[in-house]
Amino acid sequence: MSTIKAIPDGYHTLTPYLLLADVGAEIEWLRAAFGAETHGAIDSSQGFIRHAEVRIGDSPMMLGSAGDGSSKSVILYMYVEDVDAVHRRAVAAGGRSIQEPTLQFYGDRTAAVEDPAGNQFWIATHVEDVSPEQLAERAKSH
Structure with missing residues (x-):
């Protein structure tokens, strides 16, 4: 008998869930922009x-x-x-x-993009480890 896991394999404790006017359009944009892979969909009886x-x-994302x-x-x-490459894409x-x-x-080196549905994706590459002391000092000038 197997044990049911409270957090299923492949998921994280926190998973984003976007509510959208057009889920299909968002999936296509996520594929084109970030190489998202679809892992299942449930259609409604109304055709959406x-x-x-x-x-x-x-990272999983629910839509x-x-x-x-x-x-x-x-x-x-x-x-x-x-x-830089992901921002361009x-x-x-x-x-x-x-x-x-x-x-x-x-x-972090960051960029930001808004998708066609109005969601913001802040994209980052971590380029430097900053100590808490350095962070506090740097934050004073920002």
Whole structure:
């Protein structure tokens, strides 16, 4: 007899769930922008996607229909190997650049893109380990 895990394999303790007007369109954008892989979808009897799951890198993301035809925006922070390349790819896929790749005082090189549904993806590559003391000192000038 197997033991049921409280957190299923392949999931994290915290998993983002986006509520969207058009789940299918978001899946296509996530594929084009970040190479997302689809891991299942549940269609409604009304012809739209009720729930879907995608994976970006090692992280799952759940997507669902908002039901009222609107999208509820969120901000997601995503670590990648090459922030510059991923930012270019996301913009080429139809995202709107909010911030070009920029070195931050806390040790990340970040960029930001808004998807067609209004969600913000803050993309980062960690480039420097910063001690708590260094962080406190650097934060004074920002």
